[in-house]
Amino acid sequence: MLNQICQIARLAGSVIMKFYHAEKLIDVSYKSDNTPITNVDCEANNIIKKELLSITPQIPIISEEEIYNFDICRHWNDYWLIDPLDGTKEFLKKNGEFTVNISLIKDGMPVLGVIYAPFFDVLYSSYHKESWKEKKLGFKENIKVSKSKISTFITSRSHPDKELKNYLDGVESYKIKRLGSSLKFCLVAEGTAQIYPRFGETYIWDTAAGHALVVASGGIVKTWKGSDLNYCLSSRSSFLNPGFYASA
Known part of the structure; x- marks a missing residue:
């Protein structure tokens, strides 16, 4: 299929x-x-x-x-x-x-x-x-995820996260790349980037395919509270996602 x-x-x-x-x-x-x-x-x-x-x-x-x-x-x-x-x-x-x-x-x-x-x-x-x-x-x-001594952070081109700057202030060494659409997940999955942090608003259709790809490649997709990003609608109140990160 x-x-x-x-x-x-x-x-x-x-x-x-x-x-x-x-x-x-x-x-x-x-x-x-x-x-x-x-x-x-x-x-x-x-x-x-x-x-x-x-x-x-x-x-x-x-x-x-x-x-x-x-x-x-x-x-x-x-x-x-x-x-x-x-x-x-x-x-x-x-x-x-x-x-x-x-x-x-x-x-x-x-x-x-x-x-x-x-x-x-x-x-x-x-x-x-x-x-x-x-x-x-x-x-x-x-394809597989890949860790690096200097991580590449992949962030949204058209949806800047207000909290992203504060988050990156706590990171010592990193590179940053901006990209549109779910291609951000793809770069994490293939090992080109290591972390995709997201604080801004997303919906389940924005993330599900990329989520599947990252996890199948050996990575993780977690909420900032540490739980797996979940698509079980019976435990949700809307199609909105909480903040999350995808990483190697």
């Missing part, structure tokens, strides 16, 4: 790239939290939902691009969690740092994760304790 999910991510990515290179204007509106949504997000969402339903019609889907009754969702133990176009701001800026995110949640934890960066044509995938990076279609390599 992982291969099928990778194909779905690539399909959605190919549609996104058609809009990315098109000369016609993209329709942009804004959600209640002032984040942008475009017709491209919706096109990718429709493709992913249709394909997932054809593979696993019995598993419900939660997408960033739709509205749900949380009281109904909280009874789901297993569900698909998708962000059809993660990094819409980066897509609109034309910097290439956007992804397609698909993950499978079982009993509150992401067990399968796929992140596709269509601009760079790089696909990351994981299932349980194995993870891969595919730079060219058909050529996959296993």
Whole structure:
């Protein structure tokens, strides 16, 4: 099934790239939290939902691009969690740092994760304790987290955390890199970066695929209180995440 999910991510990515290179204007509106949504997000969402339903019609889907009754969702133990176009701001800026995110949640934890960066044509995938990076279609390599004497901190390009500066003040030696979308998780998973600290607001669809990838690569994703970042909806009051960090 992982291969099928990778194909779905690539399909959605190919549609996104058609809009990315098109000369016609993209329709942009804004959600209640002032984040942008475009017709491209919706096109990718429709493709992913249709394909997932054809593979696993019995598993419900939660997408960033739709509205749900949380009281109904909280009874789901297993569900698909998708962000059809993660990094819409980066897509609109034309910097290439956007992804397609698909993950499978079982009993509150992401067990399968796929992140596709269509601009760079790089696909990351994981299932349980194995993870891969595919730079060219058909050529996959296993990836693992990597520790370093001088850690590279990977932080958000478009969502600066107010508490991040205070956190970094307590770190002696480090390098810092800013990046959009869930690619931040990917760099931790492949060993290019060591820590992705996040204090600002995120939702479960922002993190699940990256979470699966980091853990499968030998890393951890924890809240600042020390517990695993969890996707069990019955123990939540909303789709919002607490602050967390992903690290080697």
